[in-house]
Amino acid sequence: MSNGTMTANGKRYYKLMIVDDSNIMRRRIERSQQFEELQVVGTAANGEEAIELFKKTDPDVVTMDLTMPRMDGIECIGQLVALKPAVRILVVSALADKATAVEAMERGANGFLNKPFTDRQLNEAIAELMR
C-alpha cells in the first residue's frame, strides 16, 4: 500500500478510482464506501479509460470490474500494476469461478468481491484491502 497523500492539516488520505462498465455499480460503490480516508478521484467505464484516468490521478486504491468493453479488467490490472506496483486493486465482478479469481490475483489484484454485494461486504473487502 502506498503512503497516500497528506493534507495541509496533517490528515492522510488515499485516492480511489472506480472502474466498472455499469453506471449503477459505479454509483453504488461510490455511495456505499464508508472510509473517510478514501477520496474518489474518478470513475472509468472500461480498461482503456481506466489507464488514462490512472495516469492523470495516480490512485492508491482501485475497484475493478472484469467484464468490460474495449479492454477487460484482467488486462487492465496488469497495466496498472506495471505503472504503480504499490496500487491496491479490489476486483468487483460477477465472475464467480475460481480460475478467474486466480488469474486476477496473478496479474496483481489484491482482493476479490463477487457481485452482487451488500454495503457491508463492500466495506469489509475494502478494509481488508487497505490493511
Add this chain to the structure above:
Amino acid sequence: MLYEQELKTFVEGTTNFFEVAAQQPASIGSPYLMEGSPSVHEYTGVIKISGKREGVVYFTAPKAMLTVLLMKMQENDFSHETMRDLVGEVANTISGNARRDFGRDFVISVPSVLSGEKPEFPQKPGQRSFIIPINWRSHSAKLVVSLT
C-alpha cells in the same frame, strides 16, 4: 436435454441478485415449457451459451419491477439507460453463477441487452425452452432457459 441442476444454477443466479442487491428475496413460480415465439417484457438481458450446451438464457422484466428494484438499491436515476444497465447486471450475475458451476465446458458470452425487442436465436432440433416466473414484491419477471 436440460438437467435440473443446470436449471437450478440459472435460477439461483437470478434470485441471488434480488436477495443481495435489494435485500429482499424473489420467489420462483412453476417452470413451464415455452410454446411459440418468446414473449418479453420491456427490458431483457441475454447471455448466449455454447460448448457443452448451445442456446440462450435471458432475464426479461417489466419497467415497473426494475424501477422498484432500483429504488431498493437506493438509486435515483430511473432513465432508460439505467433500466438497460440493471437487466445487464442481472444477466451478468446469471452468467457468473453459470461459469462457477459449469466451469469451462460452457462458453458464456458477455451479456447483451434488448429493450422491447424479442431475442432472435435459431431454434435447433431438440431445443426446449423453459420459462421460470420470477416473482418479487407484486411484480413478475421471467427467466427463459433455451438450451440443447
